[in-house]
Amino acid sequence: MSQTIALVDDDRNLLTGISIALEREGYKVQTYIDGESALNGLTRNPPDLAVIDIKMPRMDGEELLKKLRKKMTIPIIFLTSKDDEVDELLGLKLGADDFVKKSGGFSMKVLIERIRVQLRKKNDVIEETKSIITHGKLKLDPSQLECEWGGKALPDKLTTTEFLIVKELAKRPGVIKERAHLMDIAYKENTEIEDRTIDSHVKRIRKKFKKVDDKFSAIETRYGSGYRWNVR
Structure with a gap:
């Protein structure tokens, strides 16, 4: 079954070019020229x-x-055309999973590969283990990418990248996971991602857990090395 990609950009020429390239790769494509129409369309027909x-x-x-x-x-995946926007995206503070630069020569090949990586990453989470993962108050359901803490579902769901980070930390409580290792788990082939990207993700993850437990402290920062899941 073909996977569906939604494209949102006010540049009609770029939309047409990307659509043609993706359809050649076997994807179905939805296109939108502004954020408002995209929100309505994606809500009615969620893409992959x-x-x-x-x-x-x-x-x-x-x-x-x-x-x-x-x-x-x-x-x-965010498309960005300014270097200062790239700096912000490298932290992925907004919750995007990846970015592709439009400045300096847009590469359709790079975009298609990033799309493949993200879709493969999502499928890997589901296929790697379809059983429920539990540790203390934590419950992870890889088949649905659902996360609960203390019996309560997180009101703001974890993104695929965030889910991978939590899963990697929680599967071996007490063991320090270096940032480089977490980057490899979360981003695989993307070598442009910087260390601080993981810090931004962890910050967002903590905020999401604290919405159901304001005393959440299961993710411990080990300064100079990385993070670990508390065994307490």
């Missing part, structure tokens, strides 16, 4: 992955991402 431009009329990519994250956990 979305590629979103940051700067758009009516609703920009940042606002669209925030609204989508409250509704779904699909992988999201």
Whole structure:
């Protein structure tokens, strides 16, 4: 069954070019020229992955991402054209799973490969283990990418990347996982990701858990090395 990719960009020429390339690769494509129409369309017909431009009329990519994250956990790749935006995205503070630069020569090949990596990563989470993972208050369901803490589902669902990080930390409580290792788990072939990206993800993960438990402290920072899941 063909996977569906949603494209959101106000550049119609770019939309057409990317659509043709993805359809040649066997994907189904949904296209939207602004954030508002994308939010309505993606809510009605969720795709397997979305590629979103940051700067758009009516609703920009940042606002669209925030609204989508409250509704779904699909992988999201940002398209960005400015270096200062790239700096922000490297931290992935907004919850995007990856980014592709439009400045300096846009590469369709790079975009398609990033899409493949994100879709493969999502499938790997589901196929690696379909059994429920539990540790103390934590409950992970890889088949649905669902996470519970103390019997309560997180109101803001973990993204695929965040789910992978939590799963990797929790499967061996007390063991320190270096940032480089977590980056490899979360991003595989993407060598442009920096160390601070993992820190941004962990910060977002903690915020999501604290919405159901304001005393959440299961993820411990080991300064100079990485993180570990508390055994307490």
